[in-house]
Amino acid sequence: MTLSRRQLLRCVGVGVSVSVVGNSASASPPSPSTTDTRRVFVHPRNGLLGDLLGVIEAVGGRTLLEYDNFEFVVVEVPSNRLEELTNAAAVAFVEDDGETEIPDDWSPSLLELLLPPDRSDCSTHPDQRTSWGLERIGADEVDADGSGVDIGVLDTGIQTDHCSLEVAGGRNFTASGVPSDYEDRHGHGTHVAGIAAAVDNDLGIVGTAPNANLHAVKVLDDDGQGRYSELIAGIDWCLSNDIEIISMSLGGTEESATLAEAIEDAHAAGHLLLSAAGNEGNPGNGSCETETMTYPATHEDVLAVAAMDDDGRLASYSSVGDAVDLLAPGTDVNSTFVGNEYAEASGTSMACPFVTGVAALVWGNREKDGPGSNEAVRRTLTETAEPVLATCEEGHGLVDARAALEADTDGDGSPTDDDSLASDGQDSGLTDGGRDDGLVGRAGTALEWVSDAITGVLEWVRGLGR
Known part of the structure; x- marks a missing residue:
């Protein structure tokens, strides 16, 4: 609860x-x-x-x-x-x-197929490969690329000179570091960043939103440990710098009124916050009665992401609970790693940045930049998700990049109000049994619209007499 x-x-x-x-x-x-x-x-x-x-x-x-x-x-x-x-x-x-961290047993495996002969020479890096997760959510088939959208990766930092990453900036909030040093010496943050937004430069791997602006917000130290106060400092920095999307592949075991206040204020300011559900496991029976999620994933203003295996099942390590919003690929995911390398890793930490990337794609489809449409983007992601488990464990279902972008036809960050009116017949009073009356979703001059509206009303009135 x-x-x-x-x-x-x-x-x-x-x-x-x-x-x-x-x-x-x-x-x-x-x-x-x-x-x-x-x-x-x-x-x-x-x-x-x-x-x-x-x-x-x-x-x-x-x-x-x-x-x-x-x-x-x-x-x-x-x-x-x-x-x-x-x-x-x-x-x-x-x-x-309180304390927050990444799992102690997080153990990435270097990929021999993607090991460059000379790690420091980008020209020797292998040709680009697409992860199974990117293909499964349809992000490899869309034209949107997240251009102009800022993503804050609140984690162990990011390797800033990785051949498959472009880091726009960042800040270090850990007690042991200096503010300007947000380099990743652990590997977790770099792996997360690559899933969300590795650049499309034909090398190594490509991320979900390859043209989004990555910001390395280091709130976990080189051992993957941190405090809620440092996490809040990262959220605070994102607010001050208009970072639209705040991605948190981390968690703590205790709920916090102070962290809740920071999350609520960030959400009220128009930012979208996402978090990994946690790697505490699940009963495997399709039930969410046993709450195993970590915090802040359980907060109602945070989009919580559970993990799926490549066989379409809930990952055995994935936490579950009523607060899960979406499912995303999380097992054996290829991504960037420290040392200019590439690695395969598993966890809800890997699932969260897939949803982060899709959120950036939808946000980039908006006509207006900056914070403000977090609820609209969130609604798009949840309403277009693909049910794959048919249980509460998946929340609304598997995030679907293609469906989300197709639903957002007017670029406002959410399924269009006009389309929803036409489909459910509510509010306008001018639709009958799904009939197209020419009033919804039509472009034209004001006179054309009025003419169509009058025609539609007359047709609707005639229909009442039949």
């Missing part, structure tokens, strides 16, 4: 009261070298961040992170002063900073 933000806030209050140390507050800040500390989110009462700074300092705390778009801060505070901070008049609530 996914908790609402209001329910989460209630739970947070209970959690803090249980977890704080029971010692009475001391009159002066204890020495950091002799005191255990807690890393927490602190939310101001009435949204007044300025009132928090003095309170944090008074309890011996240290502000670690402030955000451009969110009204809360990340603080390191002595554990025995946490209750004092929590009960301060300027504080609405306090929440622990």
